[in-house]
Amino acid sequence: MQRIGVFVCHCGTNIAATVDVKKVVEMALHEPGVVHAEDYAYMCSEAGQELIHKAIKEKHLTGLVVCSCSPRMHETTFRNAAEKAGLNPYMVEIANIREHCSWIHKDIEEATEKAVILMRAAVAKVNLDAPLKPGESRVTKRALVIGGGIAGIQTALDIAEAGYPVDIVEKTPSIGGRMSQLDKTFPTLDCSSCILTPKMGEVNAHPLINIYTYSEVESVSGFVGDFTVEIRKKARSVDMNKCTGCGVCQEKCPSKKTPSEFNRGLSTRSAIYTPFAQAVPNVPVIDRDACIKFKTGKCGICSKVCQAGAIDYDQIDEIVTEKYGAIVVATGFDMIKLDKYDEYAYSQSKDVITSLELERIMNAAGPTGGHLERLSDGKPPKEMVFIQCVGSRCADDRGKSYCSKVCCMYTAKHAMLIRDKYPDTNVTVFYIDVRTPGKNFDEFYRRAVEDYGVNYIKGQVGKVIPQPNGKLLVQGADLLDNKQILKEADMVVLAAAIEPNPDVRKIATMLTASIDTNNFLTEAHAKLRPVESPTAGIFLSGVCQGPKDIPETVSQAGAAAVKAIGLLAKDKLLTNPCTAHSDELLCNGCSQCANVCPYGAITYEDKEVNDHGVRETRRIAVVNDALCQGCGACTVTCPSGAMDLQGFSNRQILAEVDAICR
Amino acid sequence: MKTEHSRAEMIKEISGVNPLKCMKCGKCSASCPSYNEMDIKPHQFVSYVINEDIESLVKSKSLWKCLSCFACVERCPRDVKPGKLIDAARQIVVRERGKNYLLADDIPELVDPDTPQQLLVSALRRYRR
Numbered sequence: 001m002q003r004i005g006v007f008v009c010h011c012g013t014n015i016a017a018t019v020d021v022k023k024v025v026e027m028a029l030h031e032p033g034v035v036h037a038e039d040y041a042y043m044c045s046e047a048g049q050e051l052i053h054k055a056i057k058e059k060h061l062t063g064l065v066v067c068s069c070s071p072r073m074h075e076t077t078f079r080n081a082a083e084k085a086g087l088n089p090y091m092v093e094i095a096n097i098r099e100h101c102s103w104i105h106k107d108i109e110e111a112t113e114k115a116v117i118l119m120r121a122a123v124a125k126v127n128l129d130a131p132l133k134p135g136e137s138r139v140t141k142r143a144l145v146i147g148g149g150i151a152g153i154q155t156a157l158d159i160a161e162a163g164y165p166v167d168i169v170e171k172t173p174s175i176g177g178r179m180s181q182l183d184k185t186f187p188t189l190d191c192s193s194c195i196l197t198p199k200m201g202e203v204n205a206h207p208l209i210n211i212y213t214y215s216e217v218e219s220v221s222g223f224v225g226d227f228t229v230e231i232r233k234k235a236r237s238v239d240m241n242k243c244t245g246c247g248v249c250q251e252k253c254p255s256k257k258t259p260s261e262f263n264r265g266l267s268t269r270s271a272i273y274t275p276f277a278q279a280v281p282n283v284p285v286i287d288r289d290a291c292i293k294f295k296t297g298k299c300g301i302c303s304k305v306c307q308a309g310a311i312d313y314d315q316i317d318e319i320v321t322e323k324y325g326a327i328v329v330a331t332g333f334d335m336i337k338l339d340k341y342d343e344y345a346y347s348q349s350k351d352v353i354t355s356l357e358l359e360r361i362m363n364a365a366g367p368t369g370g371h372l373e374r375l376s377d378g379k380p381p382k383e384m385v386f387i388q389c390v391g392s393r394c395a396d397d398r399g400k401s402y403c404s405k406v407c408c409m410y411t412a413k414h415a416m417l418i419r420d421k422y423p424d425t426n427v428t429v430f431y432i433d434v435r436t437p438g439k440n441f442d443e444f445y446r447r448a449v450e451d452y453g454v455n456y457i458k459g460q461v462g463k464v465i466p467q468p469n470g471k472l473l474v475q476g477a478d479l480l481d482n483k484q485i486l487k488e489a490d491m492v493v494l495a496a497a498i499e500p501n502p503d504v505r506k507i508a509t510m511l512t513a514s515i516d517t518n519n520f521l522t523e524a525h526a527k528l529r530p531v532e533s534p535t536a537g538i539f540l541s542g543v544c545q546g547p548k549d550i551p552e553t554v555s556q557a558g559a560a561a562v563k564a565i566g567l568l569a570k571d572k573l574l575t576n577p578c579t580a581h582s583d584e585l586l587c588n589g590c591s592q593c594a595n596v597c598p599y600g601a602i603t604y605e606d607k608e609v610n611d612h613g614v615r616e617t618r619r620i621a622v623v624n625d626a627l628c629q630g631c632g633a634c635t636v637t638c639p640s641g642a643m644d645l646q647g648f649s650n651r652q653i654l655a656e657v658d659a660i661c662r
Numbered sequence: 663m664k665t666e667h668s669r670a671e672m673i674k675e676i677s678g679v680n681p682l683k684c685m686k687c688g689k690c691s692a693s694c695p696s697y698n699e700m701d702i703k704p705h706q707f708v709s710y711v712i713n714e715d716i717e718s719l720v721k722s723k724s725l726w727k728c729l730s731c732f733a734c735v736e737r738c739p740r741d742v743k744p745g746k747l748i749d750a751a752r753q754i755v756v757r758e759r760g761k762n763y764l765l766a767d768d769i770p771e772l773v774d775p776d777t778p779q780q781l782l783v784s785a786l787r788r789y790r791r
Contacts, residue, residue, distance in 0.1 A: 479705060
């Protein structure tokens with residue numbers, strides 16, 4: 001028989017205002033095995049833990065129930081407190097009477113009744129608890145960063161600077177990401193590639209960083225500290241070791257009609273290409289869908305002109321298998337497609353563009369050589385209209401529910417740059433709210449209005465109507481003047497919402513990392529663990545976790561690196577002892593548990609068993625403790641009841657249910 | 663006479679709209695072809711309902727200037743759809759007057775089968791004042 005102590009926390013008034021804690025204490029004393037019960041204002045405080053310590057010693061307690069907040073909050077605190085007093089930490093159960101009870105009820109009587117029932121269930125479980133001991137697993141001292149944008153670059157650099165090897169996997173032929181497509185950056189207006197290119201070079205030259213470009217993560221297995229990852233290196237058709245990056249192949253390539261991804265389709269590129277001049281690595285790839293040699297078998301010009309003999313049409317995809325201790329996701333974002341926003345005429349007029357397209361147009365290396373001009377007729381625009389929140393803050397399924405966060409600032413930047421370079425061009429911004437939280441951000445926006453004469457109008461645009469004379473008629477409303485506005489514009493720029501890179505779903509599934517309804521990766525705690533995924537060993541960097549600008553991305557990238565370094569610095573990790581085990585006398589080898597196991601922890605062995613004197617060889621499920629995460633999927637699937645989870649045994653769960661129903 | 667509160671509740675119930683979802687972007691007013699004819703603009707309709715000033719809505723010119731074209735319903739990013747609120751306000755007027763000039767059973771014969779149902783309902787409310 002256990003000797004159980006029950007500790008009821010007030011959590012200030014969080015619990016005590018809705019739950020009669022004295023009543024819970026009184027009822028606890030009637031439960032089987034309970035020899036001690038008390039309440040205290042803050043059980044998690046030093047003084048509260050001291051009470052627990054004292055009771056364990058004085059009353060020789062063998063098990064504890066703490067009625068308090070969610071186990072996610074303080075289970076570790078109370079387990080550590082128990083361990084200090086000489087108790088096995090797995091003899092502690094938490095009855096969550098805050099999140100599951102006091103916070104969601106108003107009626108004191110009902111809430112107290114529920115708190116008592118939750119306490120009773122926890123006591124029933126402790127009565128069947130047995131001491132558990134965690135095992136140990138090793139840590140592979142190498143990190144993987146998925147995504148080679150500014151987030152991935154910064155994380156990789158920070159991890160490598162701490163002395164751990166890092167691999168970056170980047171899907172496109174070059175690292176650099178979205179930031180490499182930007183012209184200038186707010187709020188200081190420095191040139192984006194001028195600050196990014198040195199970092200790309202640094203990553204390339206770092207002895208501890210290895211970059212896989214034109215590559216994708218194919219599969220992930222294992223667990224924190226010991227992931228095994230397969231990386232598909234797509235056939236580049238160019239030998240990385242031989243290529244000198246001279247660029248002659250790109251010049252001579254006769255297939256030049258493919259829309260350039262880097263220039264958002266506003267210009268074309270050759271079939272053999274590097275996305276942009278400062279690409280890292282400066283080695284082209286052959287786009288086999290566009291290459292004449294691959295399509296018809298004839299051509300081969302690039303091979304003929306390559307002095308280094310680097311062209312290799314026979315290259316095939318290669319799978320690299322590597323082990324990692326930590327994985328950082330930095331998959332970034334894209335802009336939403338605007339096909340559901342016909343009212344803004346994006347698909348009808350070349351002069352209605354997205355902000356990222358404008359970014360390319362303003363860039364000296366862009367499709368117009370940095371000259372602001374209409375894509376329809378090449379004329380410089382005299383009237384520019386910017387429309388904010390296109391697809392952001394939408395309650396319907398056309399757009400995204402969230403604020404994309406960066407648009408207010410980059411629109412102020414665009415407006416200011418245009419007014420500065422082309423003073424004859426009028427700029428009007430239609431806004432709903434101007435959101436500028438950030439250091440020197442509001443000052444930046446005010447400069448656009450006060451110093452550069454950008455015309456800000458409060459009100460979303462209703463529609464954009466292309467006119468026969470090539471102009472764009474913008475119909476909006478000025479909500480402050482209470483006037484409807486019809487404005488002829490030469491160009492319209494849409495601040496389209498940003499969304500996580502669509503590939504993130506696939507990657508999150510491989511990593512068993514959770515994502516929200518908007519495909520942003522979920523953090524372990526919104527406030528206190530913002531760069532960690534709830535899945536151990538997976539860290540989040542950049543916009544894959546939520547909209548952010550460059551300064552925030554770089555800070556978060558550093559934070560993710562620190563968390564990864566903290567993991568890699570450990571030699572061994574304690575494993576969760578709450579793992580599954582099969583009873584060999586009950587197991588009938590049906591394989592259902594192996595089918596549902598998300599961690600690949602279950603295998604089958606032919607084992608000789610002695611079933612009541614009958615010796616025979618049977619096919620039996622065996623769980624690998626190191627891989628098992630204790631999710632319990634196998635225990636509920638097992639038709640013969642052979643699978644059981646330590647710390648959450650079927651008997652314990654049923655005892656809890658019985659206690660609740662009593 | 664009903665209270666302003668109960669009339670506002672009725673507008674919400676008839677329209678199925680929660681006006682608190684409005685973020686005051688003004689896309690409705692920007693889209694409205696009758697904007698210049700209206701004394702209370704489409705985006706203001708939402709706050710009149712929130713503030714329970716239904717009498718002003720009922721007496722407004724706007725109520726009968728709305729063409730029920732549903733441009734605002736189509737484009738509202740917040741699922742507030744002022745056109746539906748206006749439509750509901752019209753229905754309140756109709757209900758309070760309580761007279762019918764046309765029998766429901768006579769309608770199908772008079773109408774082109776391709777006419778959207780909701781347009782028809784709105785039109786009836788509009789022209790039977």
